Amino acid sequence: MLLIGIKLCFRLGLVATIKDRANEIYKKVEDQKSSRGRNQDALLAACLYIACRQEDKPRTVKGLETGQSVEMGAIHAGDFMRCFCSNLGMNNQAVKAAQEAVQKSEEFDIRRSPISIAAAVIYIITQLSDDKKPLKDISVATGVAEGTIQNSYKDLYPHVSKIIPNWYAKEEDLKNLCSP
The missing domain is CATH 1.10.472.10 (Cyclin-like)
Known part of the structure; x- marks a missing residue:
């Protein structure tokens, strides 16, 4: 059976x-x-x-x-990235940047669940793009609470210059991110 x-x-x-x-x-x-x-x-x-x-x-x-x-x-933040980005209708360049960023984030001791990190990376990537996504939309697409995404963003923020691919955003662009 x-x-x-x-x-x-x-x-x-x-x-x-x-x-x-x-x-x-x-x-x-x-x-x-x-x-x-x-x-x-x-x-x-x-x-x-x-x-x-x-x-x-x-x-x-x-x-x-x-x-x-x-x-x-083991589960990694990148495991869900393509699905989440697709749910949000992100373009291929943003998806590629998000995948690279989440992979680089694993080099740091970010004590958050992989899905929370993926959601926060998506938030960062979309804030650096012309197609900004509201936190609420990212929360719905990933199943991660808005507050959890914000807290994960706070934890990732000090490392943003090391995790965001420089082909996607320059140092000046990163300075325009809202501080947590």
């Missing part, structure tokens, strides 16, 4: 390997009797989420319960 439905995987644009991996994870959880008393939909969603991360095809999903013995793999 296929536990993670073909229709769901198709709707999410997932390949068969992810569906198979999710089913394997579910069977492990079930064999360990870890699924007793758990919400079945949440458990299946968690298995699918973990399978996506293991196959380097991350998806944003909130409120998941996961088994302790399942390795999820």
